[in-house]
Amino acid sequence: MINMMIGFFKDYFKYKEAAKKQQKWMNKYCKQKGYAINPSWMMATNLKSNLCEMEATFGKRYCPCFEPSGDKALDKKMMCPCEYVEDEIKEYGTCHCALFGPADLSKEQWKASSRRLMEEYQVPKNLKNGVLDTRGMPLDPRRGLPVPDMMHQVKAVLNGYKDDTLKVIVEREQEAHNLEDIAAYRGYGCSWEQKDGLIEATLKLKP
Ligand code: SF4
Numbered sequence: 001m002i003n004m005m006i007g008f009f010k011d012y013f014k015y016k017e018a019a020k021k022q023q024k025w026m027n028k029y030c031k032q033k034g035y036a037i038n039p040s041w042m043m044a045t046n047l048k049s050n051l052c053e054m055e056a057t058f059g060k061r062y063c064p065c066f067e068p069s070g071d072k073a074l075d076k077k078m079m080c081p082c083e084y085v086e087d088e089i090k091e092y093g094t095c096h097c098a099l100f101g102p103a104d105l106s107k108e109q110w111k112a113s114s115r116r117l118m119e120e121y122q123v124p125k126n127l128k129n130g131v132l133d134t135r136g137m138p139l140d141p142r143r144g145l146p147v148p149d150m151m152h153q154v155k156a157v158l159n160g161y162k163d164d165t166l167k168v169i170v171e172r173e174q175e176a177h178n179l180e181d182i183a184a185y186r187g188y189g190c191s192w193e194q195k196d197g198l199i200e201a202t203l204k205l206k207p
Contacts, residue, residue, distance in 0.1 A: 003160035012045055015052035022048045029081055029100075036103045038094070043114050047099045051080060057185040058178070065097045065117075066143060067151040070174030074143065084142050092116060096140070121148045125157055132157050133169040135198075150175040151182060154203075161205070168201045176201050 026037055026048075038044045050064030058068055063078045077083040085095045094101035094113040101110060126133040134153045137146035148156070150170050157166065170176055176192040179201050183190035189204030 007155075007159045008042070008046060008049075011049035011053065015049045018052040018056075019045070019048040022051050026099075030103070033085075033100075034103050035085075035100045036105065037100065038098055038114065039107065039110055040114060043098060047097055053185075054080075057181050063097065064099075065121075065147075065149075065152075066140070066145050067149045067178045068174070069143070069145055070172070070177070078143065087142070096142075121152055121156075123148065125153050127157055130163055130165065131167040131169065134175070135169060135171045146171075151178060154179070154182065158205075164204065164206045166203045166205060168203060170199045170201060173199065175199070179203070 030036055038047070047064050051061060054060070054062045054064055060068075060075075061080050062068055062075065063080050063082050066078055068075050069078070081100065082095070085100055088095045089101060092098075092113050093105055093109045096117070098110070098113045098117045101113065123137070126136075132153060134146075134150040137148060137153075139145065140147050150168070154166070154168060168179060170179065170192075176199050179192070180190045182188075183203055190201060192199055192201035
């Protein structure tokens with residue numbers, strides 16, 4: 001928990017200025033649609049920081065909850081605000097990431113959707129002896145992508161990780177490319193290879 005809070009505040013200060021740009025389009029979007037932004041300062045701030053990080057890492061404003069899939073059509077649909085908002089509001093009360101919801105959503109409904117999201121992401125990670133196996137997570141029914149995805153699993157493990165290297169097993173080549181982008185943005189080394197029917201990447205966290 002303490003490592004999560006340290007990570008939250010690091011990102012908050014890092015993206016403080018860039019987040020103002022996110023706030024502007026979000027306000028405009030909410031006004032047009034009759035939506036509101038999650039009233040929890042921590043949730044909204046975290047999601048705005050994540051949007052800034054997605055833009056800085058992958059060059060586009062992808063959904064803060066899903067790394068790019070490599071499928072151009074799907075990735076276009078996942079640009080925030082994504083094409084799933086209305087449908088997900090019907091199911092969860094808010095969009096998947098609990099960033100947007102109807103303006104008249106009650107505090108309890110916001111909290112319930114935020115809790116659902118946290119439960120989806122705070123699952124045990126398969127980390128053993130410096131090897132994180134990211135495969136086998138449940139798939140989001142609309143996007144067909146894992147929740148939590150490789151990116152969120154790696155980020156969660158790196159919060160407070162002390163070793164110099166982390167090996168990451170991924171399912172698809174696109175995830176290995178995403179890991180390269182994440183590593184480049186964070187100043188880590190990254191290499192990967194296909195072996196025995198799986199892809200194993202190595203993150204070098206220290207020079
Ligand atoms: S689920 Fe919410 S935060 Fe994610 S892309 Fe869609 S609108 Fe944006």
